[in-house]
Structures are given as C-alpha cells and as structure tokens.
Amino acid sequence: MKSIFFLLMIAGSLCGCGSDSPPAVTAGRSLTDSTGTAFSLEPLPSRIISFAPYITQNIYLLGAGDKLVGVTKFCKLPAGEKKQVIGDLLTQDIERIIQLKPELVLATKEGNKPEVVNQLKGLGIRVFVLSEANSWKDIRSGFMQMAELLGKTADAQKILEQLEVRLSAVREKNALAGSPSKVFFQLSEQFHTAAKDTFADEVITQAGAVNIAHNAVGRWPMLSAEEVIAQDPDLIIIPLMGNITEQAKAGWEKFPLLKAVKSNKIVIADADLCCLPTPENFVGLTELISEILHK
C-alpha cells in the first residue's frame, strides 16, 4: 500500500512540472500543445471540432467558422449557423466525433478530461490541447496559437491590434480616475466568486478596479454575505444565469446602505461575455466595467 502511494506521488511530481507554462509560439512549421505534442502546421485542417465555447467563439472571430464541423452543447453559433453537437464539456460523444472525421480537435487543458483526449488520440485523431488562458498575455498567445493552426495569423494580428487600441483607451481613462473602485463578481446565490488567476479577476484589474475576492483562498471561493457587505463594493456584476440572477440582485437591494445599491451599480451581464476567455470578451468586459465605474 505504502509503496503504491509513494509511486503515485512520484508520478504526480514528475508529470506535474513543465507543462504549466504556455509554450512559446514557434516560428517554424510546427506547434507544440500544452501536453507536449508537436503539430505540423501543414496541411491546414478543413474539418475542425471545438471542445469549448470559447474556442468556438475564437474560430468564428478568426473567420474560420466554415471549417467547424462539431461543437459543444454550450457553444453559441452566429444566427443561421448549425453544427453537429458532440457533447458538453465533460462528456463527448466519441462515436459522433469519429463519424465527423475531424482533421483537428481543439480541446482545453483545464476544461476537458485528459481521458477523452487520450482516447481520441488512441483512435488516431489529432487533438490540440490549448492551455488555460486568463490573463491578457495568455489569452493573446492562445489566440495566436489557434490562428497559426488555422492559417489565419495575419487576421489574428489585425484583430489583436484593434483590441489593444481599445484597451489602451481604457487604461488612459483609468489613469485619470482616483483611487481604484472595488468590484464583486457574483457567480451564485451562495456568493461564489472568482479569485486571482481567473478571467474575471484579470479583467477587473485591467479595468482599473480591485476584485474584492482577489486574495481569497482558492480560485473559485465562496464568500460570506458579511464579507461582501464589509468590503462594500462599488460595483456588483452578476453574469446572467436564469432565475437566480434576478433573485441575487433583489437580495442585495435589501441593503440600501451598500455603495453599489445606492448608486444602482448592480449589473447583470451576459454570461458569455463574463466567462468565455476570448480576446474580444476580455476587452469588451473591461470596457463595460470601466464605463460603469467612471459614469
């Protein structure tokens, strides 16, 4: 028993290191994914399956939507588009995937199960595993990786340049503002929120504000109502999640002394904008927060 445990520990420590930092985008004709698998960039894939809503959004952003043959249940498609659904984030319909004969499957390291990735690889399907991206820098490099795989580097660079311009406009505005405002990003009725190393936290920082849960333990902590009240945020953002959202908003209105309630800064925002780490959403949400705070 003991020796098995020891072996597991060693296996864990060996495999754990080295794979965390996103690999640099190589200039050659191949690209390495977060599992260390090298991919040649030629020929360009014409049948792609996306394993995450943000990947699907990025593919459309890059203008490669026509190459997409399979998406997840949660992927939002532009009006009129219809794609084969291959499952959700955790369970994928392997049979359907085989039938679609994809030339490339784009998966995420954090969102998709490694077992599924291995299973597909065992079936001879090419799976590129993107590493998780939350900060602007990582989102940019992940986006560029996808662009390289799809042969859309020039388009991607143009998109990123335009987004940079919008971001620097926000930064200029921040420089004029006084002390940073406090933001609470509410994910559930139980006050689940996003702490550091998350998309929401990075966006709040870029918008020149402070995430009140930045230093909480864990990445998705559950704060107490007392703590939120004590911190007295200037802005409460609630991603739209059905009935719960309105209830959560109504819940805060029982505390008329809170700054966010007084100035009517409890904002229900689009869930995709808040949670899908695409470059466009990053900038969009940053602008939204900055705009509300500096109104």
Next chain:
Amino acid sequence: MRKIIFLILFVLLIISAFIALRFGSVGIEWREFWHSFTHPSEQGTAHSIIWLTRFPRVLAAVLVGAGLAAAGCALQGLLRNPLAEPYTLGISGGAALGAAVVTVFMPIHLGAWTTPVSAFFGAMVSVTLVYLIAGRRRFSVTGLILAGVILSFIFSSAVLLILTLASPLETNSILFWLIGSLSGDKVSIIKAIPFFIIPGIAILYLFGRDLDAIALGDEKAFHLGVEAIRVRQILFVVTSMVAGACIAAAGMVGFVGLIIPHAMRMMIGPGHKPLIIASSLAGAAFLVLADTVARTVLSRHGQELPVGVVTGIIGGMFFIILLLKQREKMSF
C-alpha cells in the same frame, strides 16, 4: 429448470451485447455493421465506432454488471441483510474520496488510469479501516455493517467538503463520476479489471454452500461445519476487491448490486451457488442494456446520461413490479 434459466440468461446477455454493439449515438447501416463484423481488422469509421468505442464499453459493462451483482448477492447472504449491496461496507465512500482528492488536489497524470487508480486506492484504504474496526468486534454482522456505514458517512462528508472547495468544473466532474458512468476510455481499464472480477466471482461461487449455511445464522452454520467468522473475513476481502474494480471502471453505478440478486432469488430460490451464476449473467445483461439506453436516449441532443441514472430509474421500477407480483415473504 435451473439450467433452462441459465441458458435463457446467457442468451439474453448475448442479445444485449449485440444490441449494444449495433446501436449508439451514431447510426450505422446493417451492411456496414456486418462488414465490420466479418472483417474486424479493416480500418474505417464503422470499425472505429464498433470495435474501438462500443466494444470496450460493452465489455466493461459486462464485467462491472456481473461483478456488482455477484458481490451484492454474496453480501446479502453474508450479512443476512436484504439491503446489503456492494457499497454497503464502506467501499463507495473511500473510492469517491480517492477520486475527488486526485481530481481537485493532486493533479497526477496517469492518463486513462488517473481516476480508476485513485478510486481503487481510496476504496482499499476504506476497506482496510473497516476490516480493522470490524476485526475488533470479531467480524460480527453488526460490527461489519456499522463500521462500513459509519466510514461511508465520514468519507462522504469529506467528499462534500472537497466539493465545496472545488471549481465548478471539478465539481461537475466529481458529481458525474459519483452517479456512475461507463463513458470515457475503457480500452485500458478492461485489460485490468478482469483479473479482479473474474477470480472474485469464482471464489464467491466456491463459497456458495458456506453462504447458504451462514444465512441460517452463525450458530447453525457452526454445527454444519462452517466457521462464519472466517468465511466473513475472506468474503469481505473478495467482495471488496470485486466492488473496488467495478468502481474504478465505472464509478458508482447503483442498484445493480441490490436488485439483480433479489430478482434472481425470486426466480431460482435462495441457494447461493446457482444464485451467483444467475446474478452475474443477469447483472451483466442488465448493465449492458442500461448503458445502451444511457448512450442513445438523448444522443440527438448531444447528451449522454450517466448509466447510474438509468439503472436507478429502470431498475427501481422493474423491482417494484417484481415485489408486487411476489406475494410471500422473501427468503434468504
């Protein structure tokens, strides 16, 4: 009569396996289906779907179904308790905790083996503790059940603790596993679990007569020359290995280990030797069919159900019908 029932169950298992290979989320034409059957080494879409995706899964369902039903059958006799099932003696809690700890805190990467190994390891830790505690009470029935149930509670609470600390995605992943599912890569795991499940079922079969004697009570068993404590010790370890392997392969698939042995007992009577064979066959066929339902019923919406949901609903209703039909008191 018994032989005919065995034969019927065996044919049922073959038909279930055939249905499971034939149907899935993707429709395959008969022509293609036969072709990949008659030319099993030819590559292609149908071949990949039938032989590399459905077949390992069907095999896993056969093994897990047979293992759970046989282990449940033996434990019901061993503990003289109609509510006993493979998870009664603390295996499930330990397995769940093992899987949850690894999912959330220790990102060990053993590929397809990560969850199975951690679940099996957790189950064995929990079983060892139950064994030590029950050992202090001379392996009495109450000692075993109480130790198992209490440890399950402790471990389940620890799992809930981890769930509250985990990220939404990890939480989903653990919950999905807790419900029991045969989805995912089964190619590797089916190379390992037969070594636990098949000899396990064989040993349970060999102890069939001892189980019959124990069902009469420890004292009567003693007069029949069966040492109840010793048998309980051995069979506790054997059923734990079988159930641990099942959990490692499929998570916590409920109800198979509880209802299949009861249903078989109603059909062929309480003798444990035939009962273990019948339960294994019926459990295998039932889980293969339930998994086919889980794979296909919502597949048009891109959704697969965890098989535990199907076994619970279908199995539960089926069992109520059996109970209503059976008038006299159930015997062990």
